[in-house]
Amino acid sequence: MLGGDLKVARRGLMFVLSSPSGAGKTTLSERLLKTDKDIVLSISATTRPRRPGEAHGQDYYFVSEEEFFRMRDAGEFLEWANVFGNYYGTPRPLVEATLRQGKDVLFDIDWQGAQQLDEVAGEDVVKVFILPPSREELERRLRRRAQDPEEVVQKRMAKANS
Numbered sequence: 001m002l003g004g005d006l007k008v009a010r011r012g013l014m015f016v017l018s019s020p021s022g023a024g025k026t027t028l029s030e031r032l033l034k035t036d037k038d039i040v041l042s043i044s045a046t047t048r049p050r051r052p053g054e055a056h057g058q059d060y061y062f063v064s065e066e067e068f069f070r071m072r073d074a075g076e077f078l079e080w081a082n083v084f085g086n087y088y089g090t091p092r093p094l095v096e097a098t099l100r101q102g103k104d105v106l107f108d109i110d111w112q113g114a115q116q117l118d119e120v121a122g123e124d125v126v127k128v129f130i131l132p133p134s135r136e137e138l139e140r141r142l143r144r145r146a147q148d149p150e151e152v153v154q155k156r157m158a159k160a161n162s
Contacts, residue, residue, distance in 0.1 A: 012099035014121055015039070016107045018116045020138060022155035022158045028130065039104045045071065048086035052130035060089065076145045079109065080093055084155055088113065099124075 019025040035042055045061040047068050056062050063071070068087045072080055074099065080089030090113065098105050109127075118125050131140040139157055 011124070012102055013104045014095070014099070014107060014110060014117065014125045015104060016117060016125060016127045017130060018109060018111055018127065020099040020132065020159065021142065023130050023132040023138060023141075025108055025130050029106055032106060036104075038102075039106050040098045040100075042090055042105050042107045042109075044088050044090055044109065045077075046086060046088045048088075052057045078120060079113040081110060081116075082113035083110055083112070084152060090117070 013074050017025045017029055029041065033039055043057065043061060045063050045068060047063060048060075050056070050060075050062050056061065065087065067087065068080075071077060072089060072092070076092055077089035078092045078095055080087060081091070083161075088109070090107065090109065093104050107113070109117070114127055118127065132141065135157075142156055
């Protein structure tokens with residue numbers, strides 16, 4: 001029997017919530033982060049334009065394509081993807097530092113990023129895929145949030161249907 005002084009440092013895990021846009025992953029992420037202080041949200045870098053109300057370093061790290069490609073080529077991303085013409089990537093140093101502290105990291109990323117993360121971190125990744133109640137509800141949610149032009153809504157619906 002081991003003595004009572006044995007203490008093993010907890011290693012953080014990576015949780016990936018993935019879904020079609022509008023299925024509710026951001027809402028679920030926000031609720032999870034409010035209820036568990038040992039989970040930290042991974043903030044992605046992106047080349048897409050900032051939406052009203054978004055803050056650099058809080059919602060995303062907004063970078064130019066030139067800066068994004070520099071980071072990618074330097075190996076600074078755990079994963080990256082081109083989603084509807086915009087680039088998204090997860091900065092490696094921030095995630096690694098959080099995991100070393102024994103905290104879990106929550107990722108709100110698309111399926112491409114989830115696959116890449118699984119390839120580089122395998123056993124430390126827990127993946128959850130969220131589906132909307134129906135295709136009709138998904139389209140209703142996309143239109144109600146009014147963030148994207150019609151062309152993007154149609155692309156998102158086509159991707160969700162594939």
